[in-house]
Amino acid sequence: MPTITEYPDRPYLGIKREITMTTFGLVGDRIGEMIGWLAQRGVPLVGAPFFRYEIIDMPHDRLLVQAGIPVASPVEPEGDYFADVLPAGRYATVLHHGHPDRLMSVTTDLLRWAADQGLKWDMTEESDGEHWGARTEHYQTDPREHPDMADWDTELQFRLA
Known part of the structure; x- marks a missing residue:
């Protein structure tokens, strides 16, 4: 059952790509790399990795998506990484237990x-699709501990106007 949760600003390190539903790996496969980059710099993680959907244009199978790693305070990015903040506000949230293909x-x-x-x-709604302020999927399960995707927990957090 969905709930409404109030969140403060949440800084993160991210990477962004324009993808299709079949090229999600261009973003998702970079999460481990970003976690390693943060660990090398002694930056602790303060939450689950997530995907943030900026633009969704399903009729044209076009998505502008970020992969993000929550951190306690902003970090100085390098290369194609960037620092950003999930904005404070009220979010509609729901927890999904099961394979991500059911999301x-x-x-x-x-x-x-x-x-x-x-x-x-x-x-x-704009001519190139839906522009979201903060629509995220937070992957709560460590795949190294639970490789069976049917056992994963994912929390959807969509910011309300």
């Missing part, structure tokens, strides 16, 4: 729930 139906349910509640998203 589309979980997302559909969350969007429907919010519409039924009369909630509005931090999102604008």
Whole structure:
């Protein structure tokens, strides 16, 4: 069952790519590398890695997506890494236990729930797709400890307007 949660600003180290549904690895495969980069610099992680969807254009199978690693305070990025902040605010959240390939139906349910509640998203419709302020999937499970994706926990956090 979805809930509404208030979050403060949350800094992170990220990487961004324009991808399709079949090229998610261009972003996702960089998470381990970013965690290693932070560990080499003694920067502790303060939450689960996540994907942040900036632009979603499903009719054209085009997504602008970030992979992010939460940190306690901003870090000085290098190369194609950047520092950013998930903005403070109210988020509709839901926890999914199971394979990530089921997240589309979980997302559909969350969007429907919010519409039924009369909630509005931090999102604008533009000619190139939906522009989201903060629409994220936080991967709570360490795949080294639980390689079976059916055992993973993922929390969706979508910022409300």
